[in-house]
Amino acid sequence: MKDLKRLPYEQVKGLLPRPAVGSSERIISLPEPDRTSGMPLMGTLWLRKSTREFDQTPLPLKQLSELLWAAAGVNRSMGGGRTAPSPLGETVVDVYTCLPAGAYRYDPIHHCLELKRAADLRSMTGYQDFVGMAPLDLVYVANHGRMQEVPPKLRETFAAAAAGAMAQSVYLYCASAGLGTVVRGWLNRRQLAEHMALNEDEEPILSQTVGRAAGHVNTPT
């Protein structure tokens, strides 16, 4: 992904949110993530890579649950610690999922998805063709309102580092689960924020497409 010149606010031309596909449940409860499955860490690091060709098969709820937990889930009941580090232990980045049925915010405490907008916003999450076709685009949204304790000059870096840690957890989960993924910084932040109905403190800073790599032969896990 070398073409960084178009990174700023160029409109995603002709693109509008598409109508939601299927029923846009207000809350999607996610199954408990499996604590024991998956490949050993070293094996997943050997497999980690970016994929940019996906098939359109929806992800099973189990995989959606596990990849969101990997990104931002609660892994310590005492104190509610998360799978990814965060500045001052404060959740400064929220994870949103853009699915055909709508855009949802991941609630790590209740391990569920809360409907933000009943529209298919996948195509709005980046400029590349595959983003609107793959079954899932994650959006990492920095919440500047929760960074009051962080010196202003450090806020952008801290949010980016927090989002990067989450994205790497998703990469490793995908490597382990036989899924493809690519993290993306080439997106129109302003346009996406508007379509996601975010408030002025919230800024989409990274996206990440997830799905089965095109041509992937499914192997039982």
Ligand SMILES: Cc1cc2nc3c(=O)[nH]c(=O)nc-3n(C[C@H](O)[C@H](O)[C@H](O)COP(=O)(O)O)c2cc1C
């Ligand atoms: C901050 C960041 C932004 C990125 N933005 C994009 C992007 O907008 N589109 C894309 O296709 N890949 C994007 N990538 C993925 C890189 O192009 C990819 O990681 C790199 O080419 C190395 O390939 P690998 O991940 O397979 O090792 C981004 C990666 C990072 C870390």
